[in-house]
Amino acid sequence: MSTSEIFLIALTIILAVPYAVWRLLRTDHYAPLVVVQIVGGIILGPGVLGAVFPAYYSFVFNPQVIGALNGVAWWAVMMFVFAAGLELDLGDALGNWRETAITAGCALIFPLLLGAAAAAVLLQQPGWIGPKGTYSQAVLGIGMACAVTALPILVLLMEKMEFFRTSFGQRLLRYASLDDVLIWGVLALILLDWERVGRQGLFLVMFALAAWAVRQLVARISENDRWYVSLVWLSACGFAADWSGLHFMVGAFLAGAVLDAKWYSRERLDGFREFLLLAVMPVFFLSTGLRTNWGVGGAAVFGAAALFLAAAVIGKLAGVHLAGHILGWSKGEAAVIGWMLQTKALIMIIFVNVLLDKQIITAETFTAMLLMAVASTMLTVPNVRPRLARLGLGAGQGAGQG
Numbered sequence: 001m002s003t004s005e006i007f008l009i010a011l012t013i014i015l016a017v018p019y020a021v022w023r024l025l026r027t028d029h030y031a032p033l034v035v036v037q038i039v040g041g042i043i044l045g046p047g048v049l050g051a052v053f054p055a056y057y058s059f060v061f062n063p064q065v066i067g068a069l070n071g072v073a074w075w076a077v078m079m080f081v082f083a084a085g086l087e088l089d090l091g092d093a094l095g096n097w098r099e100t101a102i103t104a105g106c107a108l109i110f111p112l113l114l115g116a117a118a119a120a121v122l123l124q125q126p127g128w129i130g131p132k133g134t135y136s137q138a139v140l141g142i143g144m145a146c147a148v149t150a151l152p153i154l155v156l157l158m159e160k161m162e163f164f165r166t167s168f169g170q171r172l173l174r175y176a177s178l179d180d181v182l183i184w185g186v187l188a189l190i191l192l193d194w195e196r197v198g199r200q201g202l203f204l205v206m207f208a209l210a211a212w213a214v215r216q217l218v219a220r221i222s223e224n225d226r227w228y229v230s231l232v233w234l235s236a237c238g239f240a241a242d243w244s245g246l247h248f249m250v251g252a253f254l255a256g257a258v259l260d261a262k263w264y265s266r267e268r269l270d271g272f273r274e275f276l277l278l279a280v281m282p283v284f285f286l287s288t289g290l291r292t293n294w295g296v297g298g299a300a301v302f303g304a305a306a307l308f309l310a311a312a313v314i315g316k317l318a319g320v321h322l323a324g325h326i327l328g329w330s331k332g333e334a335a336v337i338g339w340m341l342q343t344k345a346l347i348m349i350i351f352v353n354v355l356l357d358k359q360i361i362t363a364e365t366f367t368a369m370l371l372m373a374v375a376s377t378m379l380t381v382p383n384v385r386p387r388l389a390r391l392g393l394g395a396g397q398g399a400g401q402g
Helices: 003-025 033-044 054-060 063-087 090-095 097-122 135-147 151-160 167-190 197-218 223-243 248-257 266-289 298-327 333-340 347-357 363-391
Strands: none
Touching: 003 033, 003 054, 003 063, 003 266, 033 266, 033 363, 063 151, 063 167, 063 223, 063 248, 063 266, 063 347, 097 135, 097 167, 097 298, 097 333, 135 167, 135 298, 135 347, 135 363, 151 167, 151 266, 151 333, 151 347, 151 363, 167 248, 167 333, 167 347, 197 223, 223 248, 248 347, 298 333, 298 363, 333 363, 347 363
16 A cells, blocks of 8 residues: 555544544543543554554554654644644733732642652652653653643633633633743743753744734734734744754744734634644644553553652642632632643643653653543543532533632
């Protein structure tokens, strides 16, 4: 068969298998489609089916097909991160700066410290730090991954539970948005390369100037033209960030964050995100699954995943409960917010993909973090739904501070 034919076989598998499992088994209560797609990528990858049926794996996912899939995955995830950057409303966060800063700070610092402490213990053993990573980079990277909230998945779950447009939903967006900014800032710090610091400084200066010019242009053209110009801006920022030694994902996030969501209709922005989740992000999930590795032993990887999951869940809930105590929230609100901010799939996976690309962590560490991201996201909806009912949220109801 030609490479194009095998590529289309791979694409059929990628799109059909997770969807069939999700629809037939009705997993939505505990595992949204995106989680099933991520798990599907792990199962279809070299660590599971590839190990059981090596002939299947070497035929369907040969180097040429992998190269083609990676190209689709890179562009898909860049567009998705760009859309996540657009979702940020820093003006709203600044307008409620005290509540936002206290909640986002507590929700970030506690799991970061617990995750870093867990990593500090685990990384004493060989096989977890990448060949180009330092101990401090790996500890900070893993700690930050434990603190991540996946803003796009948060939006998706709030829409499913029907409180995205409520004042309570907007509060959650504020907290997650500020944490997103800090997460990408820490990533840039982790990737700081003193041999390339001149390039990175030049990138930041040129980006600031270019962002001002692009904002002036985008504000003056029609929405149809804005979308096209935005994609050109996205690809240019991704290239410049990668050239500087950061990562194209940092550039993609910055490209979206400096633009105003009000310049794009909500319907088209939602449709754009939904299209990405439907048509191209499954390829990214598959390519993520292909990176899984159990080289230091499956039990060790699962043990590391459990350790990171405990640090992430305990840290996030403790931090948010402290914020609720300081701010005087109603009973039960802190638990809902803590569990909603627990969603990690996508953004955390993108975050640790960058660490793996830069060889700061090994494939085994990546696999443990991937399992943690899937588990934490699967815990969210079952823990939130009954608490929402007790608070009278969902189905258009609002509560708490605006």
